Amino acid sequence: MDAARGVLALMGSGETSPTMVTLHRELAAHLRHEPSAVILETPYGFQVNRDAISAGAREYFRRSVGLTTVVAPDTDAGSDGVRDQLRRADWVFSGPGSPSYALGRWHTQRVGEILHERVRRAHGVTVMASAAACTVGFAALPVYEVYKAGHPPVWLDGLDLTGALGLRVAVIPHYDNAEGGTHDTRFCYLGEPRLAALERELPDDSAVLGIDEHTALLIDLDTSLARVWGRGVVTVRRRGVSVPVGAGTVLTLDQLRDLVGGKRRAPDTIPAPRTAADAPGAAPTADSPPTLQEAVAMAEARFDRAHAARDAEKMVAAVLDLEAVIAAWGADMEEDQGGEWARTVLRGMIRQCVPHAQRGMDEPQATLERLVPPLLDLRGQLRSRSAYDAADHLRDALAAGGVHVHDSPRGSEWRHTPTGNDRKDSPAPSPE
Secondary structure (H helix, E strand, O other), X not given: OOOXXXXXXXXXXXXXXXXXXXXHHHHHOOOOOOOOEEEEOHHHOOOOOHHHHHHHHHHHHHHHHOOXXXXXXXXXXXXXXXXXXXXXXXXXXXXXXXXXXXXXXXXXXXXXXXXXXXHHOOOOEEEEEOHHHHOOOOEEOOHHHHHHOXXXXXXXXXXXXXXHHOOOEEEEOOOOOOOOOOOOOHHHHOOHHHHXXXXXXXXXXXXXXXXXXXXXXXXXXXXOEEEEEEOOEEEEEEOOEEEEEEOOOXXXXXXXXXXXXXXXXXXXXXXXXXXXXXXXXXXXXXXXXXXXXXHHHHHHHHHHHHHHOXXXXXXXXXXXXXXXXXXXXXXXXXXOOOHHHHHHHHHHHXXXXXXXXXXXXHHHHHHHHHHHHHHHHHHHHHHHOOOHHHHHHHHHHHHHOOEEEEEEOOEEEEEEOOOOOOOOOOOEEEOO
């Protein structure tokens, strides 16, 4: 991808998590030297912690991707400057928050026109993820209102960036979400009944374009190729009939348009490109990072195995590894991706370590208090019989085990110095 190459990247989730680092690096690899890179904060611009979210995102892209970014603020003041900044930017990113809030603000600030122009002119990389991805179709889902406030499901008018590509779709990220456990939170928390009802309101020539979590649809605007990247699939759904398109699949835009329009029932693919430069992204390798939920489950399983085997070193290693995983996911802009659950698991693992550690701290002294006095009594008897060599040998043997004996006119006293620890227990007197 050269400096002028245009890409529209739609991400289902995980946009600032370890799972998407490889993709972000791929998208940024062929931008010009010191590209202009802009984070559009609008979807979460109403949140009181928006500055912290933006700072975390900037640090993620700096540290993980090597991309220096600036934030385009959610403000009416200076909106002309923001639009010009977005129009010229080599790379634009927008992520989680509220789709309805973003659409309202982008309409007021006329930002939608600039994003539409970027796609139409095939200018630079435009990354729309999670809530922002919801806005790019001709119809958009008001997730906050439906799922969190209980409003009746309705479609909003979207930005229709995909309309510039001949794709009449409603984009739904988090398509395979399973956070609900016993209740259906698929389809960006809609569930099947509400999606089916909304789907009946779509025109016949349109479809739902579902993007799984930690998955992306990458559309090369110059070559007119679309590629699925990530851990899940992209689904084209029409009237309840779904066509899944798996990771690594490459389609022409014509083939994707036919799927959307119902002219195809299967994603006839073309050969995958031989090099990363030939496509707007590459499928993740087998060693791609696990999701946070997967990493937590693996760490907990390792801890449980070590606990069953009474292997303290491996128990501690599992705790430290989980802490590192939580830190790595700390920049993730999504607030509902399991961070608190991961910390709860970590705290539970630490609590399980406490009784073992306490027993380990208490046991040496408790055991020695039962064992050493009889040995000192034996040593006293040896000395009374003038068996000084044997008495000294016993004293040296005790010292080798960390028990140090001191003889005085009052008798023999001992103290225990734990190996590798500077803490010294109080002297314990014992009669000779």
